[in-house]
Amino acid sequence: MNVLVLGATGYIGSAVVDRLVHAGHRVTAVSRSAAGAALPTGVVAVPGDLQDPQAIAALVTDDIDAVVHTAAPLGEAELPLIDALADALAGSGRPLLWTSGVWVLGRTGDTPADEDSPVAPIAITGPRARIEARVLAAAERDVRAVVVRPGVVHGRGVGIPAMLVDWARTLGHGRWVGGATSPRWPLVDVEDLAELYVLASTGASAGTVLHGIAEPGVPAEALARAAATGAGVEPTAVAWPEAEAAADLGAPFAEALGLDQVVTAERARALGWVPTRPSAVDDLATGSYARVTA
Numbered sequence: 268m269n270v271l272v273l274g275a276t277g278y279i280g281s282a283v284v285d286r287l288v289h290a291g292h293r294v295t296a297v298s299r300s301a302a303g304a305a306l307p308t309g310v311v312a313v314p315g316d317l318q319d320p321q322a323i324a325a326l327v328t329d330d331i332d333a334v335v336h337t338a339a340p341l342g343e344a345e346l347p348l349i350d351a352l353a354d355a356l357a358g359s360g361r362p363l364l365w366t367s368g369v370w371v372l373g374r375t376g377d378t379p380a381d382e383d384s385p386v387a388p389i390a391i392t393g394p395r396a397r398i399e400a401r402v403l404a405a406a407e408r409d410v411r412a413v414v415v416r417p418g419v420v421h422g423r424g425v426g427i428p429a430m431l432v433d434w435a436r437t438l439g440h441g442r443w444v445g446g447a448t449s450p451r452w453p454l455v456d457v458e459d460l461a462e463l464y465v466l467a468s469t470g471a472s473a474g475t476v477l478h479g480i481a482e483p484g485v486p487a488e489a490l491a492r493a494a495a496t497g498a499g500v501e502p503t504a505v506a507w508p509e510a511e512a513a514a515d516l517g518a519p520f521a522e523a524l525g526l527d528q529v530v531t532a533e534r535a536r537a538l539g540w541v542p543t544r545p546s547a548v549d550d551l552a553t554g555s556y557a558r559v560t561a
């Protein structure tokens with residue numbers, strides 16, 4: 268396949284590009300900085316701004332077999348982009364994979380959410396639920412439209428977990444956002460997640476949602492303790508009340524970090540997806556985060 272990857276230079280996007288190349292696919296990598304980015308040999312870099320839907324849709328030539336979006340959220344501006352890409356792909360049965368996120372599900376409590384659970388978006392997700400619906404509607408136009416919702420992504424020593432390590436290094440102990448009980452986070456390793464995108468681009472059914480989640484609900488407190496271990500400081504963790512965190516991080520991000528979620532990935536696993544990488548706790552304590560700390 269020749270895959271057009273939007274947001275190809277980002278955290279998730281660069282892992283997806285690596286796995287696509289590893290699986291023998293050709294990649295056309297799009298982002299504003301694609302021209303100067305370090306990309307695997309053979310990847311074609313095309314500088315492009317997703318705020319210009321017609322220019323991006325024009326990249327969907329006949330020799331593009333799939334479009335995979337892994338870019339940063341653009342809010343409402345994603346809607347005309349999806350429409351333009353759906354127009355370009357309509358009637359072809361070609362895949363359009365769109366990255367959303369697990370925070371659209373809102374708080375789950377103890378009952379795990381799966382790919383068919385109703386959404387209950389929190390503030391940080393903005394119009395994401397509507398964006399998901401717009402993507403899935405493209406399935407009615409013979410586009411193999413699929414929404415991928417990653418959990419909190421770890422690996423390569425970066426992303427949200429790196430923030431936990433920074434806090435530990437600064438404070439001398441771990442810290443997590445929440446009250447009396449620790450929230451739980453659904454998590455996935457970035458290399459495992461990238462393998463799901465490769466599988467989904469060849470095998471997922473039109474109009475489906477896939478959860479990119481390897482661990483359904485890990486207490487943030489355990490992650491914070493592991494981050495402290497990785498940072499080489501006292502392996503304990505304290506709660507940071509959401510209102511205090513909001514003053515530093517902004518209310519939407521603090522709410523997201525304090526969100527209690529248990530989320531499964533049955534449909535992704537039914538595709539044959541088997542996450543194999545180390546757990547987030549191990550990654551923080553002794554894996555990619557510990558290595559970048561040393």
Ligand SMILES: NC(=O)c1ccc[n+]([C@@H]2O[C@H](COP(=O)([O-])OP(=O)(O)OC[C@H]3O[C@@H](n4cnc5c(N)ncnc54)[C@H](OP(=O)(O)O)[C@@H]3O)[C@@H](O)[C@H]2O)c1
Binds near residue numbers: 274298338416419
């Ligand atoms: N990381 C996580 O834990 C996580 C979890 C769940 C969902 N997600 C979702 O996954 C997506 C990717 O996240 P990430 O962490 O990989 O983000 P990231 O590292 O910030 O990467 C974002 C990518 O989008 C590109 N981009 C941003 N604005 C653009 C524009 N106007 N035109 C073209 N390209 C643009 C960036 O490249 P340029 O700046 O060069 O354009 C970069 O390649 C996001 O939608 C995020 O909400 C992430």
